Amino acid sequence: MLDNDGLVVRHANTAGRIVVYDFSLLPVGAAMQRSLAAVFAGSCTPRTWASHSTGRTAWRYVRRFADFLSTMQRPPADLDEVTVAVWNEWVMSRPATGAGRLDVVSVARLLRQDARLQSGAAGEALARRSRKPASSVASYAPAEFDQVRLAARRTFRAARLRIADNARHLQRWHNGEFREGGDDWLLGEALECLARTGDVPRYAPKGIAAAGVVHRYVRVLGGQGGDRTWQRLFLSLHEATALGVLLLAEFGWNLAVISSLAVPQASPDPGEDGARTYRIELEKRRRPAGRQFETRNVTDDGAGSKGRLITEALEATRFARAAVQELAPGNKLLIVWRTSVAVRGLADLDREPPLGPFRFGIETRAAMAWARREGLDGSPFQRGRRTVNALYRREPGQNSQATHDSTYVLTDPQVRHDALPVIAAGAEEAAERARRAVLVAEVRDQADPGDLETATADCHDYTNSPYPGASGSCAASFLMCLGCTNARVHPGHHARLAHLHHALDNLRTALDPAVWHGAWSDTFARLDDLKSKVGSGPWAQALERVMDADRAIVGHLLTGELDT
Template structure:
């Protein structure tokens, strides 16, 4: 409302109240708002405030409420980085971490030598060591009475050179934070607030393997924001990456080792800054010199320093824009495991991944094709066609060849001597689930699953009647029991019956005998099963 009032004061100073507003005033204010996102937000707020004003003129009300606003821009989906992009980012991060480690350790070695008297204090190293000694003890360099640093500081390079010799800079700790985000999958803000205090379940004996850190993730809500983060020496998902056991390789693939290195390098920041954060840094040209927890500004400056563009200016084929949400997405996609969230939240991360969606389509497709193949196998009992049965009466050998059976077996099946209930069996002593040579003891309903089963035309009346009887059981049984026990059989029988025409099926329905009906009833009631 203040912005609207200032605009009206500048463009229509004669207005004294809302009853004098016109459509042109509303339109001019709307068009003055840029960019489009700001226009949408401001106009929605103005609508909420003025919609209930009873003295707002009709024209102004129509301009305010009836004019459609541009739809909010749909945010780009968060996608994982490619392997090439990850390599570019990690190379820059490791370079800064390595440079910070080497610089600070070298300066501390010089400081130790100066304090032990091993360095000539008149030499350049001695002068620098003396400056570092005072800086390390007091958190500041020696100064003159007017507050300016001593002249010998200039010989060492000035504040910008000397102060970072014993403590990382803001951009370097930002690199540490991004590197730990890329290794653990934790949120950048959560990582940046990690304390320098950890618990070692191994008691600190031997090589470090695990450290537990108390962290805070505010977005989880007040009841669940406090959590314990476990930093491993080498997560299982990265174990296969190692090609050697050198210290450098292990360092940059171990969240625990990076964390312990960070705590080591930021000790001076905690000592003089009075905080307990793992991420501490020094700002040379500032009264508030000792800081903790790098923010997005430090990350932006680090990106600019290393040539990583912002999101709007990133070009295909060039360096990627650094987005900590994309880094976290990459970790979750690579590990397929929750990172400080539930499995349902993890699944939402994975659902927006093109790579995971493509992999999922392949996996689901293979599973579905496998299930279809199994279903077809279960429903595809070999059917001996009526023409083959008729040919068996004149040329048994040729008919048996067409049916893929021994002549004597085909003759016995055509005569009905090897019938079960809804099919015939080629060999009841060679059952899939019985020892070779032993008679099959499975239920006759399971014949529909057996590779020994063959369906002949004279089985059609029994198949149709059995199918009808099983369907009639559905209203009288528990739905789950019926679906598991009988629905697959109906599907198999439908598959067999579909090989015949409707006229053939109707003719067979009328040919079923009373003895066949009794046999079907005994089968359904279990009286044909072996006990």
């Protein structure tokens, strides 16, 4: 990675392609150049920086830092002269934005690889954490996201139907259904050549560089443009981008994952219902080594399902993938599209190199161009992914739960706005439940001789019940005594009530949560309140004093036998 004089770093990505960085071009002294090259080279491994995009970004940070050092009145000659004052001046020179923070954090991470900056005052300054600014990227409002999905669905559907229609014509030609020499037969022959070679039959007139479509096919094809020739069986970049947007909307994958997506494999056994289940292999390059690959299973169980989109993607790209296999057997990428423009070289070494007229994956520039053409603002992938993760998914898709919550959910303005009525309703419900389920019965140290004993408490005024029956007496269940102002609870009741509390807690594990909540949650909450008033120690002692009579009465309460 580092050459003999220590000034040139060669970074190889996971595909083995190399980018060279020449540190002799930095406007600092030779010693500083070598030190910066050494710490940079320490990360130039596929296990640390798997892609060239990461290396290029880090190179920009290093160049900015070197440019800053060159403007100082007395630039440090080497990293051991980077003092706290130098570092603080660099920090203060960066703008108070997310980009400025990345400059500081990224350079600090690199410099701390040097042993001279791992301790001491300078090391502590580099290790100081900085507050991450709030993201300026907000999710789409539901109506906006529906517009994005509708635009992508409209574009991809038109392309898929076009390819399917030409595929049927080609199959009929193979079946010998057309009269040889007729228009349908000539169109079928042109499609066969297109599927086999990637282009319709062409000829190169003498002295003319560009090859034209053979004359006898021009009329049946309807012209010589891409929309009349190769687009009959292959996606264009605009259409491939629309497919990528749909994959984003369904699965929440980012652009890098979609671009590197391998062809999903269908299960050999579709099951009794005939539905196909696909095994999807995902590569997530930003994850640590050993955790970059995972698989997902999705089933095509009808229109609108996630699996149906995979089926449609396979159908729309099948001719392009077959043509690519002829050029480079073993290629497994799903997103394949064709172009009319010749490529002079591969600008992005992280991407799969072109094969003839075929390209792979989707670039950010293409995403932005797609959005402009559809009348949308900016690339849909970053905002779209935030929308899927923040608004439509309750569990993390590609991140830990902590990252999912802190990065996508809690910081999103749309989520916070939509959560306000939910939070308010929840608070009101909790307050109402607290008012209903709080222990209302009076807690006393001893019994009142004039009170009447019930199954759960003593009643101080049986004839003036808050829940009167037809005869004027109390019509409430004995469980409601704990929520009645006439009730009195003293230590003589503690053992039975502690046993009831314990029984309800056990019952919660045996019943459906909704059933338990509707029948027993209020009583359990009142007993919890009583336990807090009595104290955990006396409550545990009361539970040890439970008698058989207490157990029998609690059993009758739970079965409802005391309500009749």
